[in-house]
Structures are given as structure tokens and as C-alpha cells.
Amino acid sequence: MMQPAEPEASDQITIEELQLAARNHGMPLEALRYEITPVGLHYLLIHYDIPAIDPGSWNLTVSGRVRKPLTLSLDDILSRPAVTLPVTMECAGNGRARLSPRPLSQPWLSEAIGTGEWTGISLVGLLSEAEPDVSAAEVVFTGADHGVEGGVEQDYARSLPLDEAMKDTVILAYKLNGQLLPPQHGFPLRLVVPGWYGMTSVKWLRSIEVVSEPFRGYQQVRGYRYRQDPDEVGEPVTRIAPRALMLPPGSPEFMTRDRVVPRGPCRLEGRAWSGWGPIERVEVTADGGRSWAPARLGSPPGPTAWTPWSFDWTAEPGSYVLMCRARDATGREQPMMPEWNVGGYANNSVQRVRVTVAASPA
Ligand SMILES: Nc1nc2c(c(=O)[nH]1)N[C@H]1C(S)=C(S)[C@@H](COP(=O)(O)O)O[C@H]1N2
Ligand SMILES: [Mo]
Numbered sequence: 001m002m003q004p005a006e007p008e009a010s011d012q013i014t015i016e017e018l019q020l021a022a023r024n025h026g027m028p029l030e031a032l033r034y035e036i037t038p039v040g041l042h043y044l045l046i047h048y049d050i051p052a053i054d055p056g057s058w059n060l061t062v063s064g065r066v067r068k069p070l071t072l073s074l075d076d077i078l079s080r081p082a083v084t085l086p087v088t089m090e091c092a093g094n095g096r097a098r099l100s101p102r103p104l105s106q107p108w109l110s111e112a113i114g115t116g117e118w119t120g121i122s123l124v125g126l127l128s129e130a131e132p133d134v135s136a137a138e139v140v141f142t143g144a145d146h147g148v149e150g151g152v153e154q155d156y157a158r159s160l161p162l163d164e165a166m167k168d169t170v171i172l173a174y175k176l177n178g179q180l181l182p183p184q185h186g187f188p189l190r191l192v193v194p195g196w197y198g199m200t201s202v203k204w205l206r207s208i209e210v211v212s213e214p215f216r217g218y219q220q221v222r223g224y225r226y227r228q229d230p231d232e233v234g235e236p237v238t239r240i241a242p243r244a245l246m247l248p249p250g251s252p253e254f255m256t257r258d259r260v261v262p263r264g265p266c267r268l269e270g271r272a273w274s275g276w277g278p279i280e281r282v283e284v285t286a287d288g289g290r291s292w293a294p295a296r297l298g299s300p301p302g303p304t305a306w307t308p309w310s311f312d313w314t315a316e317p318g319s320y321v322l323m324c325r326a327r328d329a330t331g332r333e334q335p336m337m338p339e340w341n342v343g344g345y346a347n348n349s350v351q352r353v354r355v356t357v358a359a360s361p362a
Contacts, residue, residue, distance in 0.1 A: 021106065021107055026112050059074075060172075061206070065212050066127075082120065083120065085171060092197035092237045099338050103343055115301070142202070157220075158200055159214075170191070172192075197345075230342050242332050242348060244326035249268055249322075259355045276328050284324050315357040323351060
């Protein structure tokens with residue numbers, strides 16, 4: 001059977017990419033079986049070093065274009081009413097390593113995802129208490145981590161437009177899956193912005209500043225822009241493009257990760273999400289995309305988390321490339337082939353899972 005070619009990376013992975021990949025791990029795709037990703041299996045992306053923070057002396061400041069600037073200790077934050085929300089988070093660089101030419105950065109394939117159950121305080125509550133004044137346009141979130149990127153020494157910082165920051169699903173989280181944040185996920189406090197790519201959700205948060213002009217920080221105007229040419233201003237990377245992933249069926253071959261599946265009925269399962277709207281449809285193909293059949297959709301664990309799907313496949317002897325694709329309620333759908341950009345962001349082209357079904361049981 002003719003199979004569609006999978007986009008191949010053009011050159012070999014460099015030692016610097018490997019260095020990043022060894023620090024920042026993905027979610028093993030078999031962890032798609034968990035509705036809430038266990039801590040430790042959730043993906044991880046850290047631009048610089050994990051900062052050392054003493055929770056006793058740490059505090060959070062809310063300042064800038066506000067009538068009532070605030071300084072809160074960790075105890076102040078822990079004593080406020082708590083909210084808990086399952087949130088599917090994805091790195092904007094997910095899929096980057098399948099682009100050609102490959103942008104040199106964290107070389108994700110498709111595993112830079114996870115769904116955490118985040119507990120914290122609502123950001124809108126805190127901002128309302130600080131009373132942004134009429135000049136307020138954006139909110140800048142700064143982390144305690146520090147490093148150099150693109151030749152610019154910086155604290156990791158990102159902004160959100162005021163109206164996005166005031167949405168009631170945005171939280172300042174101090175717990176992940178019921179435990180205090182582990183160091184790597186932002187202890188003692190991080191921002192969690194459902195629906196937006198992960199770079200928005202600033203970890204090791206130390207200050208919130210309300211500003212009247214668009215923030216010009218590195219991660220806002222140099223990083224995280226869609227560009228065809230490095231000299232372009234580009235468009236900002238914002239919400240998560242739709243993606244469906246399949247829990248790879250059967251068993252893997254150690255090096256290639258190709259699957260071996262016994263013949264007979266085989267339930268394919270996975271999860272799908274989009275930051276633009278609810279998942280409306282997931283389809284599956286086993287014949288290279290000549291025919292797509294709809295998967296059954298289950299209910300997501302919350303409005304800002306992935307939707308489970310399943311599909312009953314009959315595995316006949318042969319070789320297959322299984323694929324799945326998601327469409328959201330805004331009509332956005334995954335493309336078959338990647339769309340290239342300088343930073344390698346938002347490559348949500350469909351996943352390919354190579355499967356062999358043996359003629360007789362092993
Ligand atoms: N302070 C700070 N916040 C950060 C980052 C960082 O390097 N420093 N990485 C961002 C990026 S690019 C992503 S994808 C998410 C990853 O969150 P996680 O490691 O908890 O999965 O955190 C974001 N928040
Ligand atoms: Mo990211």
C-alpha cells in the first residue's frame with residue numbers, strides 16, 4: 001500500500017539541541033491514557049536555570065498602573081480562596097523538529113504537552129483588588145529566572161492584554177495535581193493561562209506589573225513571533241492550534257518506536273485540544289488519508305482541558321500509517337503537512353503512527 005511520506009528533518013540533531021532535549025522532557029505518548037497527567041510525566045520547558053527560591057522571603061508584587069499596589073507573601077496567597085482547574089498546556093515549539101529546515105531550539109516532536117490540575121488563586125480577583133487605572137493596557141508577568149537569549153540578558157517575562165488577563169480561568173497556581181509545585185514547574189507560584197501556548201504561563205512568578213503601553217520584552221517582540229524571515233516584525237504567537245494525538249497502540253520497537261499490533265479488534269484512543277474553542281471532530285485514517293472516519297468523542301475533564309476520543313479499528317495483517325486529526329468549533333483543522341516559520345512554532349500537522357500487524361499471533 002502507498003503510504004504518505006512523513007516530513008523528515010533535513011539535518012542531524014546538533015549537540016546543543018540534544019543538550020536542551022536532555023533538560024526539557026516531553027510527555028511519553030503512552031501517558032495520553034491519563035486524563036490528568038501525573039506530575040513528572042507532564043512536559044517541561046525551562047529557558048534558563050531553575051531558580052533557587054526561599055518561600056519564606058519570597059513575595060509577589062502587583063504594581064504599575066494600579067490604584068492600590070500590593071505585596072503578598074506566600075502565606076497571604078495560600079490563605080485566599082482557592083480554585084482548581086484542569087488545563088491542557090502545550091509548548092509553542094511542539095512539532096518543531098519535523099520542520100525543514102529545522103529551527104535550532106528545543107527539538108520537540110509531538111510530546112510537549114500535559115494536562116495538570118492546577119490549584120491557585122484567580123488572577124482577576126487580585127487585579128481587581130489592585131484596581132487597574134484607565135490607562136491600563138497590558139499586564140507584565142516576570143519570573144525569578146535569569147539568562148541570556150539572542151544576545152540579550154534578561155529575566156523571563158511575558159505580557160497579556162488586560163482583557164485576556166481579566167478572564168476568570170486565568171490563575172496564579174501554587175499546586176499541581178494537589179501537591180505544592182515542584183521546582184521545575186515554577187515553585188512557589190506560577191501563572192496558568194488556559195488556551196494559550198505555554199510560554200504565556202510564567203513560572204517562578206515574582207512580579208505583576210500593569211502597563212499602559214505594549215510590552216517590548218524579548219519573549220514578546222523577538223521570541224514567539226510567526227515570521228518567514230528573521231528581520232520581519234511578525235505576528236505574535238498566542239493561542240494553541242488544534243491537535244489530536246493517538247496513544248500509540250500495541251508495543252514499540254525500541255529504536256524506531258514503530259508499533260507491533262496483534263491482528264483483530266484494536267481500540268485506538270487519544271486526546272484532542274485547541275485553545276480557540278471546543279473540539280468538534282476527530283477523524284482517523286488507516287489508509288494513508290484516502291478515507292477518514294469519525295472517532296467517538298468523550299467529555300473533557302474541564303472546559304480548558306483535552307477531549308478524549310476513541311476509534312474501533314480492525315487490525316488486518318499488513319503495514320499501516322495511522323493518523324488522526326482534530327477540528328475545533330471555530331473550524332480550525334490540523335493540516336497534513338507542516339507550515340514552516342523561523343521560530344518553528346505551532347506545527348500541528350497530523351501525527352503519523354507506523355504500525356505492523358503480523359499474520360499470525362506471536
Ligand atoms: N519563568 C519562566 N516561565 C516559563 C518558562 C521559563 O523558561 N521561565 N518557560 C515557558 C514555556 S516556553 C513553557 S512551554 C511553559 C512550560 O511549562 P512547564 O514546564 O510547567 O510544562 O512554561 C513557560 N513559563
Ligand atoms: Mo514553550
